Amino acid sequence: xxxxxxxxxxxxxxxxxxxxxxxxxxxxxxxxxxxxxxxxxxxxxxxxxxxxxxxxxxxxxxxxxxxxxxxxxxxxxxxxxxxxxxxxxxxxxxxxxxxxxxxxxxxxxxxx
Amino acid sequence: xxxxxxxxxxxxxxxxxxxxxxxxxxxxxxxxxxxxxxxxxxxxxxxxxxxxxxxxxxxxxxxxxxxxxxxxxxxxxxxxxxxxxxxxxxxxxxxxxxxxxxxxxxxxx
Numbered sequence: 001x002x003x004x005x006x007x008x009x010x011x012x013x014x015x016x017x018x019x020x021x022x023x024x025x026x027x028x029x030x031x032x033x034x035x036x037x038x039x040x041x042x043x044x045x046x047x048x049x050x051x052x053x054x055x056x057x058x059x060x061x062x063x064x065x066x067x068x069x070x071x072x073x074x075x076x077x078x079x080x081x082x083x084x085x086x087x088x089x090x091x092x093x094x095x096x097x098x099x100x101x102x103x104x105x106x107x108x109x110x111x112x
Numbered sequence: 113x114x115x116x117x118x119x120x121x122x123x124x125x126x127x128x129x130x131x132x133x134x135x136x137x138x139x140x141x142x143x144x145x146x147x148x149x150x151x152x153x154x155x156x157x158x159x160x161x162x163x164x165x166x167x168x169x170x171x172x173x174x175x176x177x178x179x180x181x182x183x184x185x186x187x188x189x190x191x192x193x194x195x196x197x198x199x200x201x202x203x204x205x206x207x208x209x210x211x212x213x214x215x216x217x218x219x220x221x
Binding site: 031033035042043044045048058090092094100101102103104105106 | 145147153154155156157160198200207208209211212213214
């Protein structure tokens with residue numbers, strides 16, 4: 001099925017552990033994004049990649065790193081997880097310019 | 113500062129009623145997205161608007177770029193319309209979205 005695939009769907013980490021959230025899209029979109037969603041805060045942009053080989057910080061990049069491995073894949077890494085990073089993470093993609101978005105199904109991350 | 117304001121925050125309707133959700137934004141945009149999120153679920157893009165009006169089934173979205181305002185209407189509402197609806201203006205550069213806080217809609221049978 002065409003779309004955006006995120007893994008894992010659920011994850012529990014201990015404070016200080018690291019992990020990578022994977023995202024892949026098969027729609028040949030140029031732009032990819034990582035958002036986090038927190039109760040009372042709505043969705044906020046962590047990092048984005050306007051095209052293969054480029055990445056830029058969003059509104060809340062601290063504590064995260066990203067890699068645009070190729071046109072299809074955009075990963076988000078937490079080097080040393082903190083309880084403040086407990087959230088639901090969404091990957092999304094879009095074509096260049098003013099086009100619609102497609103979101104992944106989300107990763108629910110809990111840091112204890 | 114809130115760049116995107118949605119109203120109401122919560123809405124309860126009886127099945128069959130007409131529902132309107134409003135969105136005002138203060139940033140310059142190239143297009144505005146309306147998103148739907150069911151409880152515990154993923155996010156689905158309903159509309160992307162840069163001008164005028166779009167209709168899809170029982171859903172209608174309108175935008176007034178000059179007034180920086182958009183509305184989402186649900187006609188003949190149904191319990192399966194119960195979800196959170198999110199307004200998200202998009203910037204041309206990078207097509208990054210800014211999100212409203214969402215409107216939680218409950219349609220009772």
